Amino acid sequence: MSKKKPAPQETEAACEEILEEQETAANEMPADEKEPEKPQEDPKDLEIQKLREQLKALQDQQLRTLAEYDNFRKRTEKEKLAIYTDATAAAAAEILPIADNIERALEAKDADEQTLRKGIEMIETQLQNTFKKLGVEEMAGVGEEFNPDLHNAVSHIEDENLEENVVSAVYQKGYLLGDKVVRHAMVQVAN
Numbered sequence: 001m002s003k004k005k006p007a008p009q010e011t012e013a014a015c016e017e018i019l020e021e022q023e024t025a026a027n028e029m030p031a032d033e034k035e036p037e038k039p040q041e042d043p044k045d046l047e048i049q050k051l052r053e054q055l056k057a058l059q060d061q062q063l064r065t066l067a068e069y070d071n072f073r074k075r076t077e078k079e080k081l082a083i084y085t086d087a088t089a090a091a092a093a094e095i096l097p098i099a100d101n102i103e104r105a106l107e108a109k110d111a112d113e114q115t116l117r118k119g120i121e122m123i124e125t126q127l128q129n130t131f132k133k134l135g136v137e138e139m140a141g142v143g144e145e146f147n148p149d150l151h152n153a154v155s156h157i158e159d160e161n162l163e164e165n166v167v168s169a170v171y172q173k174g175y176l177l178g179d180k181v182v183r184h185a186m187v188q189v190a191n
Contacts, residue, residue: 094130098123131175139174139185142167150174152184162190 105111105119131137139150146153146165154171162168167187174185 091134094133098127098130101126135177136182137176139176141170141173141185141187146187146189150176150181150184151187151189153189154186155188156191157188159190164191166190 101119101123105116105123108116108119111119144167146167151167151174157168159168166189167185168190169188170185171188172183172186175182
């Protein structure tokens, strides 16, 4: 037994007929029995909408915070660079008078040896005072215990008069700025 399938045109016609009957029935219904055109919103939909708005507000706030952080980072970098430049300029300003005095000493053509020596000693004193203003301190030298963090041992000697690991000679002075080593002292160490 096989059932005969309806032709596509017959199916379309049947569907159109059913739709017309439904529309007619809906139009004949009293106004108060018709379905309302706007369905009431589900409380869950309201909650979802509220959460979406909160999410959007939080995302906006996060973007603003990231932008503020980026601006802060850039401003801090500029300030650090300015501090470095200002510190370098201040140090150079302290050293410039010394350079001027060295230049004057070199220009003195008729000066005798004693006068030149006195001028160089004055320049050395001026340099030490400038270092003091800048907070640069000379490291202690001979007789001090050798410290590899402060000293660079360039030679060793055997000396019974000195204790072991003691600085016996300073070839080049070392300097500190607070706890930071500006230059290690080149020393000779007794074994």
